[in-house]
Amino acid sequence: MKHALKPSQYAVLVAIMLTASVGDSLLARGMGQVGQVDMHHLGLLWQALFNPFVDAGIVLLIGFFACYTTALSWADLTFVMPATAFGYVVIALLGRFWLHEQLSPSRWAGIALIVCAVGFVAGGPSRTEHPELDQMDAGVGR
Amino acid sequence: MMLSVQMLRVWGSISFVSVLAVAGEVLIASGMQQLGDLDDLRASKGTVGTVLAVIGNGKFFSGALCMAFNFFAMLFALSIADLSLAAPAIASLTYIGNAFAAQWFLHEKVDQRRWLATGFVAVGVALIAR
Numbered sequence: 296m297k298h299a300l301k302p303s304q305y306a307v308l309v310a311i312m313l314t315a316s317v318g319d320s321l322l323a324r325g326m327g328q329v330g331q332v333d334m335h336h337l338g339l340l341w342q343a344l345f346n347p348f349v350d351a352g353i354v355l356l357i358g359f360f361a362c363y364t365t366a367l368s369w370a371d372l373t374f375v376m377p378a379t380a381f382g383y384v385v386i387a388l389l390g391r392f393w394l395h396e397q398l399s400p401s402r403w404a405g406i407a408l409i410v411c412a413v414g415f416v417a418g419g420p421s422r423t424e425h426p427e428l429d430q431m432d433a434g435v436g437r
Numbered sequence: 438m439m440l441s442v443q444m445l446r447v448w449g450s451i452s453f454v455s456v457l458a459v460a461g462e463v464l465i466a467s468g469m470q471q472l473g474d475l476d477d478l479r480a481s482k483g484t485v486g487t488v489l490a491v492i493g494n495g496k497f498f499s500g501a502l503c504m505a506f507n508f509f510a511m512l513f514a515l516s517i518a519d520l521s522l523a524a525p526a527i528a529s530l531t532y533i534g535n536a537f538a539a540q541w542f543l544h545e546k547v548d549q550r551r552w553l554a555t556g557f558v559a560v561g562v563a564l565i566a567r
Contacts, residue, residue: 322560335499364465364491365475367466368474368475369474369476371543372539373536373551374462380558380561383561383565401564404561404564405562405565406561406562408557409558409561412558415550416550417550419548419550423546
């Protein structure tokens with residue numbers, strides 16, 4: 296059982312961080328252009344499909360889901376979790392340095408905590424060894 | 438009295454959304470654990486075969502279904518709770534719930550390092566999403 300990750304697996308984790316955050320931002324921007332959707336204006340959802348920001352967001356979120364499921368095939372859920380949370384840090388930093396938004400001290404504290412969490416987990420093994428379960432799973436999968 | 442009923446509805450919906458998210462993520466993780474490393478699977482079955490194996494996995498499918506319900510439950514929760522409360526509360530509860538569920542159902546070794554990381558992520562997400 297592997298504990299150390301290959302460079303390609305680190306690339307998948309980085310893709311998880313970036314695709315989720317940028318995809319969400321693109322969807323938010325696109326839906327902002329489409330307008331508020333409620334029960335009386337469900338037709339707007341169809342219109343949203345023709346918005347380039349929404350389309351790009353959907354493509355990135357499909358990419359996120361593919362990377363996320365791939366990561367879960369070789370790493371523990373509790374190992375991958377902080378990587379998904381790092382997306383919040385990417386969004387906050389994009390807001391600060393790209394859109395020049397002001398970040399409150401509590402947001403900076405949140406960024407520091409998530410960065411620390413990623414550091415804690417990245418230093419440990421990526422997967423729990425449980426050979427007896429692996430054997431059972433292999434039997435079920437057949 | 439009215440206030441407590443409203444609080445109950447808000448926190449009930451937040452908890453429900455979080456439970457659906459945890460169930461979805463744990464089922465998907467369990468399905469992927471069952472399939473094994475997708476790189477190895479791709480080497481033997483090809484890309485299309487791998488995609489079909491993933492979609493055809495019962496646990497993965499149930500997990501994806503839970504995530505779809507989670508999306509609609511989230512919309513419902515946001516209709517009765519403020520976004521500034523619901524978003525960080527759901528995210529934090531989901532991270533903590535995932536850690537417990539991963540230990541109980543996926544038999545992951547959640548050591549001190551991972552508990553600390555889970556706590557930091559839960560508080561960090563709540564601080565950022567406020």
